[in-house]
Amino acid sequence: MRGDAVRGHLDALLLAVLESGPLHGYAIITAVQERSGGALELRKGTIYPALNRLERLGLLRGDWESVGERRRRRYELTDAGRRSLARERTEWDEFITAIGSVLNPGPLSGRAT
Template structure:
């Protein structure tokens, strides 16, 4: 899969993963790999900046884990949850349109 295919949709995927419960960055990468059956093996250089972007936008909030390894744990904010809903709707519309044109 070309990397460009993901553009504009990564944020929604991350929000969806974090909506199941707080996760740290590395675990988010693993979870994306898992849920996609291995297809979505995103490099850290893709995901970490995206997390910072989402936090700056107020859609995620983070804190350093007290124990164990140095981990920044992200959780969904109320705004992030609303945005996830919007993005899911947008995905519906987008995929419907693409299907219609490609068919």
């Protein structure tokens, strides 16, 4: 799938994979890839700025955890993030309905032949 396919939908993807609980960056990348059946591959250079932005907006909360000698940032949804995800899902449903109606029109009544 084209790399620009997620443009405009990255926030929703990140919020959705964090809905089930906190994850660190690499786990978020892996979750998106697994949920998409390998069709979506996010890069670190793409998700970390988005995660930082979502955190600044109050949609995510991040904290540091230690794993052995390493520290990694773990992200989780806030209540505002859950509300935003619900809105994103509603907007997505409306979008795919509208696009589907154009790409796959049903029989039109009164159509001239």
